[in-house]
Every structure is written in C-alpha cells, then in structure tokens.
Amino acid sequence: MAALDILDSRPEGATxxxxxxxVDAGCWADSGDVVVYASRTYAFPGTRxxxxxxxxxxxxxxxxxxxxxxxxxELCFTREGMALWIVFLTAERLEEEGHGSRPDLTTGxxxxxxxxxxxxxGAETSC
Numbered sequence: 001m002a003a004l005d006i007l008d009s010r011p012e013g014a015t016x017x018x019x020x021x022x023v024d025a026g027c028w029a030d031s032g033d034v035v036v037y038a039s040r041t042y043a044f045p046g047t048r049x050x051x052x053x054x055x056x057x058x059x060x061x062x063x064x065x066x067x068x069x070x071x072x073x074e075l076c077f078t079r080e081g082m083a084l085w086i087v088f089l090t091a092e093r094l095e096e097e098g099h100g101s102r103p104d105l106t107t108g109x110x111x112x113x114x115x116x117x118x119x120x121x122g123a124e125t126s127c
Contacts, residue, residue: 001025001038001115006062006084011054014044017105039114048088048109055086067127076127082117083127
C-alpha cells in the first residue's frame, strides 16, 4: 500500500509535513478483522477547497470511485477493496494523536491521505 502513487500525489505548493517524512504504513487487528493501511501527511498553504478540488480530480483519474454513501464534506473513495480518505487536520486531532501543537498543519489546509483495506476477513472495505 505504501507504494501506491496516489499517496505521493499532491496539489502544487503542498509539502510533506515535518516529522512525517516517511509513509506511515502497517496493519492492525480489531475484532478479528485485519486491516492494512498507509498514510501520508501534508502541509498546504492554500485552502481546503483547493485540496478538495485537486483530489476530486486526481483520485478519479487514478481509478478511485467517490463513495456515494460518504457524508457531506467527507472525501472518501474506493477502489479494488481499498478505501482512500482525505482528512483535514485540526489542532484537536493532532493533540489526540500525540503530535502536539503544529501551526504548520493547522494554518492553511494541513491534511492526510490515508488508504486502508481489510485482509482475508470477508469484510467489505467502504467509507
């Protein structure tokens, strides 16, 4: 998963966030399901609307399908048993995840691109 090109695709001006230079990838098991994941975090000086417009084009061009059941404002796409999320970062979210105060990620539109997939469980990956 960490090698998927979409993790490196980003709007012009977006940079890999300091402290997040490597793709975060791994797996976890919960309630008997095994999930593999990969995630990349970016700092972007523009707006959330700029990020949204970029990914709505880039991910579809890469074969991802917008999830018709995603809630308004959610950016979630599916492809071949995988779900791709674009999640905007807030100071509260960063604090919850143990990343402390990060003005570089909460000024403008800091965000992460995350992909996950269930493995051998029969569970369907969705948003």
